[in-house]
Amino acid sequence: xxxxxxxxxxxxxxxxxxxxxxxxxxxxxxxxxxxxxxxxxxxxxxxxxxxxxxxxxxxxxxxxxxxxxxxxxxxxxxxxxxxxxxxxxxxxxxxxxxxxxxxxxxxxxxxxxxxxxxxxxxxxxxxxxxxxxxxxxxxxxxxxxxxxxxxxxxxxxxxxxxxxxxxxxxxxxxxxxxxxxxxxxxxxxxxxxxxxxxxxxxxxxxxxxxxxxxxxxxxxxxxxxxxxxxxxxxxxxxxxxxxxxxxxxxxxxxxxxxxxxxxxxxxxxxxxxxxxxxxxxxxxxxxxxxxxxxxxxxxxxxxxxxxxxxxxxxxxxxxxxxxxxxxxxxxxxxxxxxxxxxxxxxxxxxxxxxxxxxxxxxxxxxxxxxxxxxxxxxxxxxxxxxxxxx
Amino acid sequence: xxxxxxxxxxxxxxxxxxxxxxxxxxxxxxxxxxxxxxxxxxxxxxxxxxxxxxxxxxxxxxxxxxxxxxxxxxxxxxxxxxxxxxxxxxxxxxxxxxxxxxxxxxxxxxxxxxxxxxxxxxxxxxxxxxxxxxxxxxxxxxxxxxxxxxxxxxxxxxxxxxxxxxxxxxxxxxxxxxxxxxxxxxxxxxxxxxxxxxxxxxxxxxxxxxxxxxxxxxxxxxxxxxxxxxxxxxxxxxxxxxxx
Numbered sequence: 001x002x003x004x005x006x007x008x009x010x011x012x013x014x015x016x017x018x019x020x021x022x023x024x025x026x027x028x029x030x031x032x033x034x035x036x037x038x039x040x041x042x043x044x045x046x047x048x049x050x051x052x053x054x055x056x057x058x059x060x061x062x063x064x065x066x067x068x069x070x071x072x073x074x075x076x077x078x079x080x081x082x083x084x085x086x087x088x089x090x091x092x093x094x095x096x097x098x099x100x101x102x103x104x105x106x107x108x109x110x111x112x113x114x115x116x117x118x119x120x121x122x123x124x125x126x127x128x129x130x131x132x133x134x135x136x137x138x139x140x141x142x143x144x145x146x147x148x149x150x151x152x153x154x155x156x157x158x159x160x161x162x163x164x165x166x167x168x169x170x171x172x173x174x175x176x177x178x179x180x181x182x183x184x185x186x187x188x189x190x191x192x193x194x195x196x197x198x199x200x201x202x203x204x205x206x207x208x209x210x211x212x213x214x215x216x217x218x219x220x221x222x223x224x225x226x227x228x229x230x231x232x233x234x235x236x237x238x239x240x241x242x243x244x245x246x247x248x249x250x251x252x253x254x255x256x257x258x259x260x261x262x263x264x265x266x267x268x269x270x271x272x273x274x275x276x277x278x279x280x281x282x283x284x285x286x287x288x289x290x291x292x293x294x295x296x297x298x299x300x301x302x303x304x305x306x307x308x309x310x311x312x313x314x315x316x317x318x319x320x321x322x323x324x325x326x327x328x329x330x331x332x333x334x335x336x337x338x339x340x341x342x343x344x345x346x347x348x349x350x351x352x353x354x355x356x357x358x359x360x361x362x363x364x365x366x367x368x369x370x371x372x373x374x375x376x377x378x379x380x381x382x383x384x385x386x387x388x389x390x
Numbered sequence: 391x392x393x394x395x396x397x398x399x400x401x402x403x404x405x406x407x408x409x410x411x412x413x414x415x416x417x418x419x420x421x422x423x424x425x426x427x428x429x430x431x432x433x434x435x436x437x438x439x440x441x442x443x444x445x446x447x448x449x450x451x452x453x454x455x456x457x458x459x460x461x462x463x464x465x466x467x468x469x470x471x472x473x474x475x476x477x478x479x480x481x482x483x484x485x486x487x488x489x490x491x492x493x494x495x496x497x498x499x500x501x502x503x504x505x506x507x508x509x510x511x512x513x514x515x516x517x518x519x520x521x522x523x524x525x526x527x528x529x530x531x532x533x534x535x536x537x538x539x540x541x542x543x544x545x546x547x548x549x550x551x552x553x554x555x556x557x558x559x560x561x562x563x564x565x566x567x568x569x570x571x572x573x574x575x576x577x578x579x580x581x582x583x584x585x586x587x588x589x590x591x592x593x594x595x596x597x598x599x600x601x602x603x604x605x606x607x608x609x610x611x612x613x614x615x616x617x618x619x620x621x622x623x624x625x626x627x628x629x630x631x632x633x634x
Contacts (some may be wrong), residue, residue, distance in 0.1 A: 001411070003415075004411045004412070004414075004415040004416065005411065007414065007415050008411060008414050008415065011414065011539065012539065012542065015539040015540070015542055015543040015564060016542060016543060016546045018543055018547075018563040018564065019543060019544075019546045019547035019549075019550055019551060019563050020546065020550055022547070022550075022551060022563065023550040023551050031555045373453070373455065373456040373459050373460070374456065374555060376453075376456075377453045377456065377554055377555070382552070
């Protein structure tokens with residue numbers, strides 16, 4: 001029996017020995033962790049915003065005269081220069097009006113000439129009659145009659161001169177309206193939208209009724225984006241800062257841009273609830289990227305850039321908030337020969353991925369960066385088995 | 391047919407302590423004693439209590455959330471977002487898991503033992519060897535005693551090593567997988583089987599085969615085929631599932 005008990009004791013001892021040996025020799029259960037060597041990096045803090053593309057220089061041409069379109073000299077997408085004829089509205093009636101007014105002017109001029117001749121004639125008669133009247137050869141009544149006629153002739157002439165001015169003014173109006181039947185491009189650009197066809201009637205605007213939009217011309221080189229930056233982030237945004245803009249159609253192509261202007265007052269954009277400021281970003285699209293106004297986009301505005309700073313992945317930084325003392329401390333775990341050492345650090349700025357460390361670590365330190373499930377429960381002095389991430 | 395025995399009454403010690411010692415050192419005497427007086431309480435209690443203690447202790451130590459994430463990743467499955475972003479196991483989740491796992495372990499042992507006894511009884515009906523259900527139950531229970539070594543080793547492992555980040559497959563250092571130094575992380579049917587099985591299970595299987603052969607007077611080969619059939623089928627089925 002004793003021998004049997006001894007055998008059992010030996011068997012149990014062998015079974016128990018394994019975990020004990022592991023604890024003593026192997027250091028116990030070793031957590032597998034990911035590490036990264038601390039290096040200097042460039043950090044770019046950024047603010048994210050979304051918006052749409054638009055042309056800075058864009059003109060919507062509307063008809064100033066009502067009439068049927070007889071000629072359309074451009075198509076959508078055509079390049080035009082300032083002064084190019086784009087469209088012709090039926091001008092027959094306007095031409096007739098101009099001719100009519102020109103005739104009216106000529107008639108008035110003829111009338112004035114006739115009246116001048118009559119006036120001259122009357123003056124001569126009056127001078128003759130005056131001489132006779134002074135000698136008493138004609139009576140007063142006759143002389144007064146002629147004097148009156150002379151005065152009336154002078155008034156008629158003045159009236160005719162004013163009527164001529166009126167006729168000339170009407171002629172200018174008719175000529176102006178005739179000119180407006182020809183639509184010219186006001187700027188160099190591209191026809192981005194053509195809203196009328198030959199044969200359709202262009203309607204001019206009135207006080208209460210907007211007229212027909214004929215076409216839209218925009219300068220494609222003036223494309224920009226207007227994004228809405230949340231009021232919480234606007235304090236860090238300044239004119240001149242660089243940005244990367246990603247159009248929905250090109251989600252992986254960053255388009256470089258620079259902030260051109262920032263709205264003075266906040267507004268609530270359509271479809272959103274919070275206040276935001278409109279920020280215009282001037283774009284420099286790369287070749288092969290065709291941007292169109294109206295495209296949705298998102299922008300990453302780089303507010304601060306720091307080069308050559310020591311930075312650790314954000315997930316490696318542990319934050320301990322002490323609400324009693326109103327103090328927040330930051331720490332990271334450093335691999336010290338297979339043991340995790342908790343080191344308190346001071347932090348600076350951060351971007352999406354990295355946090356600047358201003359004090360507590362040195363370049364080359366091996367930082368424990370994950371996995372998160374291990375990092376959460378790691379303690380100072382725990383044995384770790386790194387699988388280096390870098 | 392009346393119950394038959396393989397030993398002369400009184401020639402073997404039928405005390406529980408003797409049986410316990412003899413199971414490890416002189417199995418023939420142990421099974422002879424059981425044939426005279428089949429007992430089940432001590433082995434079942436030992437198996438249930440030690441397993442329950444191990445499971446409860448392990449789940450109270452391990453980071454539950456870490457364990458769930460790790461098990462999913464080891465199986466090559468995606469970790470759902472509600473687990474991935476969690477902070478710590480949480481006391482409530484840990485308690486629930488401890489209770490359910492412990493109960494599950496207890497039930498599993500009882501079910502396996504009773505199923506084994508039922509299976510042997512069924513075979514007895516066809517074979518007409520006259521061994522009762524209780525005797526078969528005692529065979530299954532006492533034959534499982536060597537597996538207590540694995541449980542004991544796991545208990546010591548939890549006691550002396552930090553179990554916060556210990557996988558369930560790393561508990562039993564006597565498993566073939568751990569003895570061969572197989573990485574506990576990763577999927578695969580063979581890896582899973584090696585990490586789940588240890589030499590004490592083969593020892594238990596051997597004891598059961600020996601006891602079966604002794605009581606039914608069948609050959610070792612036939613006894614082995616009968617005894618090993620259910621676990622081979624179960625393992626084979628599990629292996630197929632894991633492999634899929």
